Amino acid sequence: MDVQAEPNIEKTVELQSRKSVRSVAITGLFLLGCFYTLYLAQDFFIPVVLALVFNFLLSPLVRTLKRLWIPEAAGAALVILAAGGLLGFVIYEFSTPIAVWIGRAPQVLEKLQNGLNQLGKPIEKVREAGEQIGKITDGSSDGQAKPTRVEVMRPGLINSLFTKTRDALFGLMVLIVLLYFLLSSGDLFLRKLIHVLPKFEDKKRAVRILRDIEDTISKYLITVALINACLGIAAGLIFWMLGMPNPALWGALAFTLNFIPYLGSLTTIAVTGIVAVATFSSFGHALLVPAAYLALASIEGALVSPIVLGHRMTLNPVVIFVGITFWGFLWGILGIFLAVPTLVMLKIFCDHIEPLAPIGEFLGS
Numbered sequence: 001m002d003v004q005a006e007p008n009i010e011k012t013v014e015l016q017s018r019k020s021v022r023s024v025a026i027t028g029l030f031l032l033g034c035f036y037t038l039y040l041a042q043d044f045f046i047p048v049v050l051a052l053v054f055n056f057l058l059s060p061l062v063r064t065l066k067r068l069w070i071p072e073a074a075g076a077a078l079v080i081l082a083a084g085g086l087l088g089f090v091i092y093e094f095s096t097p098i099a100v101w102i103g104r105a106p107q108v109l110e111k112l113q114n115g116l117n118q119l120g121k122p123i124e125k126v127r128e129a130g131e132q133i134g135k136i137t138d139g140s141s142d143g144q145a146k147p148t149r150v151e152v153m154r155p156g157l158i159n160s161l162f163t164k165t166r167d168a169l170f171g172l173m174v175l176i177v178l179l180y181f182l183l184s185s186g187d188l189f190l191r192k193l194i195h196v197l198p199k200f201e202d203k204k205r206a207v208r209i210l211r212d213i214e215d216t217i218s219k220y221l222i223t224v225a226l227i228n229a230c231l232g233i234a235a236g237l238i239f240w241m242l243g244m245p246n247p248a249l250w251g252a253l254a255f256t257l258n259f260i261p262y263l264g265s266l267t268t269i270a271v272t273g274i275v276a277v278a279t280f281s282s283f284g285h286a287l288l289v290p291a292a293y294l295a296l297a298s299i300e301g302a303l304v305s306p307i308v309l310g311h312r313m314t315l316n317p318v319v320i321f322v323g324i325t326f327w328g329f330l331w332g333i334l335g336i337f338l339a340v341p342t343l344v345m346l347k348i349f350c351d352h353i354e355p356l357a358p359i360g361e362f363l364g365s
Contacts, residue, residue: 039330046334047171051178053341056217058083062183076183080176090252097246107278209352213345220344223308228258231300238292239272245279254293258300260336261320265297315343319363 038045058079065075182189194203236251244250250272257264273290280286323343327335343363350360 035330042331043167043171046331046338047174048178049338049342050334051175051182053217053221053338054175054179055182056214057221058179058183059214060218062186066186072186073184076180079183080180084176094249094252097249101246101249101275104278205352209349212352213348216348217341217344220309221341224259224305227300227305227308228255230304231255231258231296234296235268235293238296239289242276242285242289242292243280244272244276244289250275254297258297259340260324261301261340262317263324263336265294265301268297269294315340315347316363319343 061079062072062075065078066072070078194206197203197206232251232255235254236247239247239250250268253271254268257268260267269290272293273286276286276289277283320340320343323339324336327339327342329335331338347360347363350356350363
């Protein structure tokens with residue numbers, strides 16, 4: 001009896017292993033299909049994801065206005081108009097210094113290049129060697145005919161800018177309209193989801209997940225915005241004391257880029273360092289500017305943010321870096337800004353689903 005059962009057990013184990021491999025393969029293909037769809041249809045998904053994130057951020061304001069006897073439709077319009085007005089005011093205030101620095105960019109880069117050239121001549125030698133290699137590879141030696149070059153005509157710069165501007169305006173319109181409907185609808189989608197789910201336990205889980213995502217994302221974004229605002233103000237004061245031109249502009253840059261963990265601070269250090277080198281004649285004076293901001297950003301990243309945000313909203317640094325790289329590859333600059341809120345939402349979702357709990361634990365710090 002035992003001898004006959006052994007082949008059946010082996011056959012069962014083999015079938016289960018085949019099913020497991022097939023399941024992993026199908027899951028991998030499904031994920032690849034999802035990523036390809038997100039990349040291919042980014043013009044559609046980016047406004048939708050932005051609207052969802054802003055909805056989590058602004059929903060508490062709409063509910064507060066509702067308690068003051070302002071209907072949700074009117075409250076959503078007021079909140080969007082206020083946010084748009086604030087953003088327009090900031091853009092208007094900083095448009096002039098930004099335009100000035102963009103106009104000075106060639107001079108700044110030339111001065112920076114001259115400073116680098118004074119450190120030595122190896123780069124020039126490498127460039128000359130590259131030119132010689134290029135002449136050889138062009139097939140310009142005696143007795144050899146030059147290969148025929150085929151040039152592909154690209155669309156003009158004006159057409160390209162027009163297309164990108166049109167796509168950006170269309171995406172902005174979709175974002176504003178969708179955000180208004182999300183804010184004005186209140187709990188409509190949550191009620192619809194509860195009605196569709198068959199089991200009572202699934203209904204309770206769906207409510208917990210959505211409420212937790214909204215509460216966590218709202219608190220996370222508001223807290224990070226306040227931290228970044230304090231960082232931007234402190235950076236602006238330090239830049240002003242060090243004699244940097246337009247210190248408010250660089251403080252606003254620090255506030256904006258600090259929404260991108262790690263890479264944002266490095267970018268601010270690089271930009272302010274280049275501006276300082278182009279502004280001050282003393283290299284030591286110019287070096288103080290990025291060094292001061294590095295110290296300030298280190299205090300914020302190592303002490304302030306972990307204490308204020310707490311363990312629950314803290315993500316694994318490796319996961320953050322990989323997520324920023326991945327979403328930046330998929331959606332560019334906007335993907336970089338959306339990486340951390342997306343990871344936070346994914347972590348909350350995995351924490352509420354028992355089979356996905358290990359993934360949520362891995363995403364946490």
